[in-house]
Every structure is written in structure tokens, then in C-alpha cells.
Amino acid sequence: MTQLNLLQLMNPAQLKKTTAKASRVTRKLRRRFDLTESVITPSLLTWFEVIGYTVLLEPDIALGKHQIGRSSYREVVLYQRLHDALQKINPKKPHEAIAAAIHQVTCIPSSDLLENNLRFHKLLTDGVEVEYLYNEERIHDFVSLIDTSNLLNNDWLAIHPLTVVEGSYAHCPDLVVFINSLPLAVIVLIQPSDEQATFKEGYQRIQTYIEQIPKLFDYNTFLVITYGSRARVGTLTSDWQEFLPWRTIDGEDFPAKGTTELEVLIQGIFDKRRFLEQVLHLIVFEENGTSISKKLLRRPFCTTQYPKKSSRQRW
Numbered sequence: 001m002t003q004l005n006l007l008q009l010m011n012p013a014q015l016k017k018t019t020a021k022a023s024r025v026t027r028k029l030r031r032r033f034d035l036t037e038s039v040i041t042p043s044l045l046t047w048f049e050v051i052g053y054t055v056l057l058e059p060d061i062a063l064g065k066h067q068i069g070r071s072s073y074r075e076v077v078l079y080q081r082l083h084d085a086l087q088k089i090n091p092k093k094p095h096e097a098i099a100a101a102i103h104q105v106t107c108i109p110s111s112d113l114l115e116n117n118l119r120f121h122k123l124l125t126d127g128v129e130v131e132y133l134y135n136e137e138r139i140h141d142f143v144s145l146i147d148t149s150n151l152l153n154n155d156w157l158a159i160h161p162l163t164v165v166e167g168s169y170a171h172c173p174d175l176v177v178f179i180n181s182l183p184l185a186v187i188v189l190i191q192p193s194d195e196q197a198t199f200k201e202g203y204q205r206i207q208t209y210i211e212q213i214p215k216l217f218d219y220n221t222f223l224v225i226t227y228g229s230r231a232r233v234g235t236l237t238s239d240w241q242e243f244l245p246w247r248t249i250d251g252e253d254f255p256a257k258g259t260t261e262l263e264v265l266i267q268g269i270f271d272k273r274r275f276l277e278q279v280l281h282l283i284v285f286e287e288n289g290t291s292i293s294k295k296l297l298r299r300p301f302c303t304t305q306y307p308k309k310s311s312r313q314r315w
Contacts (some may be wrong), residue, residue, distance in 0.1 A: 008201040044175065044187070044226060045160060047266040053156040058163060067073070068157075069181065076216045077106055078157075078181035085155045085180035089147045100130035101143035105182070108218055113210065114292040116218040117236060118285050124182075125280055145180060148280065151272045155180050155292070169212035176216070177270065185222040185270070192228035199225050199232055203240035211237065221279055222269065222296070229260035233269060235283075235294040250274075 045055050050274060064224040069080030079102070086098045110116050127142040147153035156179060161172040170191035172302050177185035188205050190197045202225035210217050217236060225232045225243055246265040269278060 043229075044189070044262065044266070045158070047263060048158045048175075048177075048270065051267060051271050052268075053158045056162070056173075058159060058161055061159070068159075073163050073170065076164060076183050076219070078178065079106070081155060081157075082181035086143060086145070089145075089153050089180070090143050093143055094132075094134055096132040096134055097130050097139070097141055097143050098251065100132045101128040101145070104128050104130070105145070108215065113214050113217060114236065114285075114294065117220065117294065120219055120293060121221075121283060121285070123299050145182070145258045146198055146276060146279075148276055149277070154272070156272060157181070164213045166213040166215055171209055173209060173216070179275070182219050183216055183274075184219060185224065186216065186220060187224040187226060188227065190227040197227065199227060199230075199243060200240045202227070202232075203234075203243060221283065223265050224265065224269075229262050231260075231262040231265040233265060233296070235296050237293040237295075 043281045051175035056068070059259045060066055061068055061070070067080075069078040069082070071079075081103075082102060083098060086101060087093075090098065105120070105128065108116050109119070114136045124145050127144045129140070129142055131138065131140050132233045133139070155261075158175055158177050162176040163170060163172045171241050175187040176183050176187040177187070186206070186209070188202045188209075190199065190202045206223055206225070220236060223234050223236065223238070223243070225234075230245070232245055246268045249264055249271075269275060278296070284295045284297055286293045286295060
């Protein structure tokens with residue numbers, strides 16, 4: 001019996017006890033790791049709703065109001081939701097193919113974050129090559145992680161905040177953006193009430209997350225830092241000076257007077273069509289000696305800087 005069916009069969013008194021227990025677990029976790037509630041600007045969440053994302057608050061998830069397929073704070077992939085999304089995207093693939101694809105996506109082979117990130121990016125853009133038994137026959141096939149031809153077939157979700165536990169560390173990134181239940185973007189918020197705060201503070205917080213909860217970033221495509229109505233975007237290997245604003249929403253017209261950096265960045269990057277375009281065509285991995293760098297190929301009309309091309313481009 002699924003958790004949802006079990007909740008449906010409970011009487012009101014049982015359900016009240018269950019939600020109260022979930023609330024206590026959340027509070028206990030926050031006391032244990034000294035976590036503080038994240039405060040995010042409503043305009044950020046509103047913009048994600050405007051462009052068609054489902055926006056969920058973690059307290060509602062903890063209380064059982066939304067079923068997202070996450071059984072513990074240690075999970076960064078929403079397994080059941082991922083399974084449902086892949087079945088929808090690949091309707092002619094059997095269960096065995098979907099299960100094999102999920103196993104590849106969630107089985108992290110290396111302790112090197114950038115190697116894992118590069119591997120996942122190839123799976124995201126090329127599809128997952130799977131091998132499975134079906135009717136006693138060994139089948140070789142591909143399973144797509146995203147539907148590029150029908151945007152509505154994809155599951156677009158943003159969760160604020162998202163508690164992630166790894167080892168003895170726990171953190172609550174302000175907003176995590178999931179596409180088909182895979183955490184492709186992390187957004188951190190610098191409180192505008194702190195006059196001493198800078199974008200570098202947001203960058204340093206991201207570096208702490210990467211060091212202490214790296215599994216969240218095995219799947220990461222973009223990193224965003226917001227400060228009031230201002231916003232910057234970068235990648236896993238961007239230095240803090242390389243986090244830059246986005247200059248245009250559609251790539252043709254500059255935004256109207258009074259439009260904020262935050263609004264331009266959210267619509268310019270996270271719009272469903274443009275987001276997939278960025279993922280599929282504008283992410284490049286480069287090899288520099290023994291290290292890997294990840295670049296967002298910023299078009300000249302989108303940012304003030306343009307990355308240098310490398311002769312040792314890997315992807």
C-alpha cells in the first residue's frame with residue numbers, strides 16, 4: 001500500500017497525529033543541525049509560478065500535503081516522481097527500460113564531483129543507453145530524461161527551501177529547481193537587509209554547499225545568487241567574479257525600463273523553452289591539464305562577458 005493510499009484510509013484523528021509527527025521530525029532535524037528557516041522574496045517564487053513551474057514549500061511537503069517521492073532528507077532525486085516523468089516521456093518503453101535508466105542516473109560512480117556532473121550532463125543531453133531483459137530477449141535501447149519536442153511532457157518543479165543531509169552536514173538551499181525530479185539548479189538568496197552583504201557571500205555559501213553536500217550538485221546545471229531584485233548566474237567552476245547578470249529575456253529585445261535583474265534572469269534562463277536550449281546547447285566542459293571546467297556559453301547580448309574558447313573542449 002502506498003503512503004498516499006494509507007493517508008486516505010486514516011481517520012481524521014490518525015491523520016492529525018501523523019502530520020504532527022512529521023512536524024516534530026522537521027523541528028528535531030533543524031535543532032540537531034542548528035538550521036534556520038530560510039526567508040525568500042515572494043517575487044522569486046511568483047516568477048517561477050508565472051512561467052509554469054509547480055512551486056512547493058518544504059514545510060508543506062514535510063506535513064504530507066504534497067507527495068514528491070522523497071523518503072528522507074538524504075535523497076536529492078525524487079525517485080517516484082522521476083519514474084512517473086520518464087514513463088510519460090518514454091511511453092513505449094517497458095518498465096525494465098525505465099528502471100535501468102533510473103539506476104544509471106542515480107548510481108554515482110565516482111567521488112569526483114565534476115566527473116559525475118559531466119557524466120550526468122551526457123545522460124541528460126544524449127539520453128540513457130540501457131540494456132535489459134524483455135520477454136527473455138536482451139534489448140539495447142535509449143531512454144530520454146527530457147522531452148525536447150513537447151515541453152508540457154516534462155515535470156517543472158521548484159522547492160523552497162530544500163533540506164539536504166549528507167554525512168554529518170545538513171543545509172537548506174533557498175530554492176532548488178527540479179526538471180523531471182532531477183535537481184538542475186540551486187538558487188541562494190542574500191538578505192537585502194544586511195547592508196554588508198555582497199554577491200561574494202552567496203558564492204561562499206555555494207562553495208560550502210558543494211563541499212559539504214556534494215551529491216546535490218552531481219546533477220547541477222546552473223547556480224544562481226540573488227540579492228533583492230539583483231541576480232547573478234554561474235556554474236560549478238565559476239569564480240565569484242564570473243557570476244554575471246543576464247541582460248535580455250528573449251535574446252532579441254532588451255528588457256523594458258524598470259524590469260529587474262531578477263525578473264530578466266528567471267524569464268531569460270528558466271523559461272521552459274529557453275532552459276532546455278541552455279542545457280542542450282550552451283553548456284560546455286573543458287579540460288585544462290588535469291582539471292575540468294564547466295562553462296555557460298553566454299551570448300554577447302545576454303551578458304557583459306563572453307568566455308574564451310578552448311582547444312581542449314571535452315563536451
